[in-house]
Amino acid sequence: MSPTAADRLAERVSALRGGIAYQAYLEAREAVLRMMDLSSAQPSAYWRHELSGFEYMLDASPLLIERLRHHSFHVTGLRAYDYRPGKDAHRRRLADKLGRLREIGDERHLVPESPQLGGFGHEIEGELYNLDTLKFFEAMIALDRCGALATLASSSQRSVIWEIGAGWGGFARVLKTAVPNSTYVICDLPELYLFSGPYLRTLMPDARVRYWSGEDGDALFEDWEEIDFILVPAAGLSAITPPRLDLVVNMVSFQEMTTEQVRGYLQHALDAGAHTVYSLNRDRSGYNTELSGLRELMGEQLTLEEIVLLDEAYTSLAVKKATAESDGPRQAASLRRLARRALRASAPSPRRAGDTNSYRHIVGRPRSEPGPHAR
Numbered sequence: 307m308s309p310t311a312a313d314r315l316a317e318r319v320s321a322l323r324g325g326i327a328y329q330a331y332l333e334a335r336e337a338v339l340r341m342m343d344l345s346s347a348q349p350s351a352y353w354r355h356e357l358s359g360f361e362y363m364l365d366a367s368p369l370l371i372e373r374l375r376h377h378s379f380h381v382t383g384l385r386a387y388d389y390r391p392g393k394d395a396h397r398r399r400l401a402d403k404l405g406r407l408r409e410i411g412d413e414r415h416l417v418p419e420s421p422q423l424g425g426f427g428h429e430i431e432g433e434l435y436n437l438d439t440l441k442f443f444e445a446m447i448a449l450d451r452c453g454a455l456a457t458l459a460s461s462s463q464r465s466v467i468w469e470i471g472a473g474w475g476g477f478a479r480v481l482k483t484a485v486p487n488s489t490y491v492i493c494d495l496p497e498l499y500l501f502s503g504p505y506l507r508t509l510m511p512d513a514r515v516r517y518w519s520g521e522d523g524d525a526l527f528e529d530w531e532e533i534d535f536i537l538v539p540a541a542g543l544s545a546i547t548p549p550r551l552d553l554v555v556n557m558v559s560f561q562e563m564t565t566e567q568v569r570g571y572l573q574h575a576l577d578a579g580a581h582t583v584y585s586l587n588r589d590r591s592g593y594n595t596e597l598s599g600l601r602e603l604m605g606e607q608l609t610l611e612e613i614v615l616l617d618e619a620y621t622s623l624a625v626k627k628a629t630a631e632s633d634g635p636r637q638a639a640s641l642r643r644l645a646r647r648a649l650r651a652s653a654p655s656p657r658r659a660g661d662t663n664s665y666r667h668i669v670g671r672p673r674s675e676p677g678p679h680a681r
């Protein structure tokens with residue numbers, strides 16, 4: 307008798323259950339539940355609401371984990387649906403923006419979306435790209451422009467990079483790939499490790515990953531040079547006392563925190579001897595009422611430099627007029643409508659210093675030489 311659909315399903319689920327992605331998920335879930343027990347820190351009201359949307363990730367099946375990236379819309383809002391075949395206008399606009407970024411950036415820093423774990427994007431020259439991919443490329447270009455990448459790459463010693471609010475882990479993969487001789491520390495809300503933990507373990511199977519489980523800084527950073535990723539919940543901040551701190555990264559995350567949280571992270575970064583703090587954020591997210599203003603807060607303790615790249619937000623997919631006009635009147639009208647909508651959501655041009663709604667690449671450096679380490 308040939309196997310039934312139920313037999314085939316059971317066999318497939320069983321095979322996935324033993325695979326690296328699901329095993330990495332189980333490891334992450336155990337760590338996350340432990341972190342939740344040890345955590346007293348409250349996320350912002352904005353993030354309490356977001357977290358409630360994906361409680362189901364605590365009880366994910368092997369089939370869901372096989373499509374993990376389809377669920378990270380909870381984190382950055384991108385949906386696989388928008389990248390399916392036939393979305394030609396959207397694809398053209400993305401390709402157009404990719405082209406503009408390639409003109410100003412170093413191709414070596416462009417890391418396409420991996421098809422693993424349900425990775426999605428428009429196919430361009432045989433690779434997958436989506437708005438997150440482009441955002442990460444933009445951030446790499448900014449880090450290149452301010453000299454941070456060259457400093458990391460030329461260091462003979464192993465670097466420490468600290469990303470605050472790494473979301474599903476996409477940028478951690480990009481930056482760690484560019485700077486392999488680094489220990490990459492992430493500090494995020496525990497539940498986010500249900501995404502980034504399995505993602506990083508599956509895509510970088512040789513990486514050594516350590517989850518915080520209540521230890522102090524000495525224990526957490528023991529043998530730090532042997533570890534690739536150290537994942538710490540916000541409540542474990544005091545244990546983040548690395549022996550050096552070359553770069554701190556925050557993307558689309560400070561803008562969603564409270565004033566107290568942002569001040570706490572910035573102070574901690576300075577106490578730990580941070581050389582450079584890179585931020586891609588608005589001054590405050592539209593729905594976040596608990597943050598005063600990011601640039602003002604960063605400016606309290608750091609000298610700030612803005613890196614201006616494209617004159618549009620990373621979320622925007624503006625379209626070149628020539629592209630629209632080559633497509634026949636109906637398509638062109640629809641493209642112009644889409645472009646107007648995209649432009650409405652993007653940064654106003656030209657941007658003014660006082661405009662608090664724009665995403666900005668900001669590089670902060672301590673006013674004096676990095677202070678003594680917190681350890």
Ligand SMILES: C[S@@+](CC[C@H](N)C(=O)[O-])C[C@H]1O[C@@H](n2cnc3c(N)ncnc32)[C@H](O)[C@@H]1O
Nearest residue numbers: 353381471472473493494495498540557558559
């Ligand atoms: C919109 S996501 C951005 C994720 C990622 N940086 C990116 O750009 O793809 C915001 C991130 O900030 C994190 N976050 C929010 N409040 C936080 C807090 N108090 N401490 C650490 N991370 C926080 C969220 O958990 C999430 O990972």
